[in-house]
Amino acid sequence: MKTKTILTLSAALMATTAMAADKSVTIASWGGSYQEAQSKALFEPAAANTGIEVKQETYGGMSDVRLQVQTGQVTLDIVASGSGSAARAAAEGLLEKLDYSVIDVSTFYPSLYSDYCVGGDVFSTVYAWNTNTYGEDGPQSWADFWDIEKFPGSRAYRGSVAGALEPALMADGVAPEDVYAMLDSEEGIERAIDKIRELKPNISVFWSSGAQHAQLMKDGEVDMATGWNGRFDNARADGGKVAYSFNQALLDYDCFGIPKGAPNKDTAMEFLAEISKAEYQDDLPKYITYGPTNKAAYDTGEITAEVAAGLPSSPDNAALQLPISLDWYAKWETIAAEMYQEMLTE
CATH class of the missing domain: 3.40.190.10 (Periplasmic binding protein-like II)
Incomplete structure (x- = not known):
């Protein structure tokens, strides 16, 4: 049988x-x-x-x-x-x-x-930092990511608009739950872009891919970067001195x-x-x-x-984060991308 x-x-x-x-x-x-x-x-x-x-x-x-x-x-x-x-x-x-x-x-x-x-x-869009530069106690908010006096050093930031504007508004004091309401106008989008302009002198690289931002952190070419948590974990597993926080991250x-x-x-x-x-x-x-x-x-x-x-x-980590709004992206991304590109080429 x-x-x-x-x-x-x-x-x-x-x-x-x-x-x-x-x-x-x-x-x-x-x-x-x-x-x-x-x-x-x-x-x-x-x-x-x-x-x-x-x-x-x-x-x-x-x-x-x-x-x-x-x-x-x-x-x-x-x-x-x-x-x-x-x-x-x-x-x-x-x-x-x-x-x-x-x-x-x-x-x-x-x-x-x-x-x-x-x-x-x-996945999450997080802020990561070089532990050789800052130790384990790196930035714990987007305001910290922008604070070049408390955390001096070079940054890498996203070269396209997806996931770029929300952190800027949180760094500018907007509560996470109010971010997309603030972005629901060209004035709100410009406020976010102005905040990125403020940091731009300290942004060494505007990255265009996950592989790139992970490599930047692994090689220690920048002191901080935005990017995707899994890429940073793999960079750390490969010997990179990388840490990050889920606090105020973007859940996507x-x-x-x-x-x-x-x-x-x-x-x-x-x-x-x-x-x-x-x-x-x-x-x-x-x-x-x-x-x-x-x-x-x-x-x-x-x-x-x-x-x-x-x-x-996981429930604990998700509770710390801002879920991405697909409705906002469907409505505003084309306009926001043009405005963002203008800032990049200034």
């Missing part, structure tokens, strides 16, 4: 592999330690379990998707995206609507998926979308369903300290209480 069962399972596996043999997806993400973590926790295991061939690329974001869709030459099947970028891309008609009868989000945290993008991880999530006209749309939908399962998401924190969007991942036993305490989506 046991032999028969094994043979039956083997036959089923062979059948599944044969069915998936001609299936493939091309996935684009942002490279560096982030994509490496995605690959190890999600892409490679799911490919092995489904038989779907996975081809990975790095890309420059939704501008690449826009070009492919507009020219009718879509080669990407799945793209990793920030939640705000995905919301804007969906509004432009650049993404396929996801089929949630295929992708099970019944155990996802609320609001960590949309019609066009399913959450892949939760990354997600996966399917470009409009993707050549392997149905297979992409199947693959997203697979990597959205808790059995994959609970492995992500082994490679990068981002929290799962599928809350069932905390119940599998793979994520210890100690590890959970260092994840952005």
Whole structure:
């Protein structure tokens, strides 16, 4: 009976592999330690379990998707995206609507998926500091990040508007819960940009990627930087003298979308369903300290209480942070980005 069962399972596996043999997806993400973590926790295991061939690329974001869709030459099947970028891309008609009868989000945290993008991880935009420069007692607020007398030294700051204006307003004394109300006008946006202008003489680098800001801190090229918590954790694991705080951090999530006209749309939908399962998401924190969007991942036993305490989506850490407002980005980002770019080129 046991032999028969094994043979039956083997036959089923062979059948599944044969069915998936001609299936493939091309996935684009942002490279560096982030994509490496995605690959190890999600892409490679799911490919092995489904038989779907996975081809990975790095890309420059939704501008690449826009070009492919507009020219009718879509080669990407799945793209990793920030939640705000995905919301804007969906509004432009650049993404396929996801089929949630295929992708099970019944155990996802609320609001960590949309019609066009399913959450892949939760992360935080934090301020980090060089412990050789300041010791373990570095800045504990955005006001501290701006305080060049109390914390002299060079800074790195984001070179695009996403996640750049909110810290500036908090540094200027605006309470976290009032930030997006203040930003709901060009005057409020200008106030935030003026605050960044104030710090600009001390900003050595306006970074453009997660890999870049992590490398800057790892190499000690700047004394402080804004950036993503998981990237800083990996920089520290690689020997960088890096610490950060979740206090006043920006709580956000990354997600996966399917470009409009993707050549392997149905297979992409199947693959997203697979990597959205808790059995994959609970492995992500082994490679990068981002929290799962599928809350069932905390119940599998793979994520210890100690590890959970260092994840952005843990209750204690989430309570310290300002959740990103996708509504604000949908309404204001284009205008704010133009204003921000003007400041950068002054």
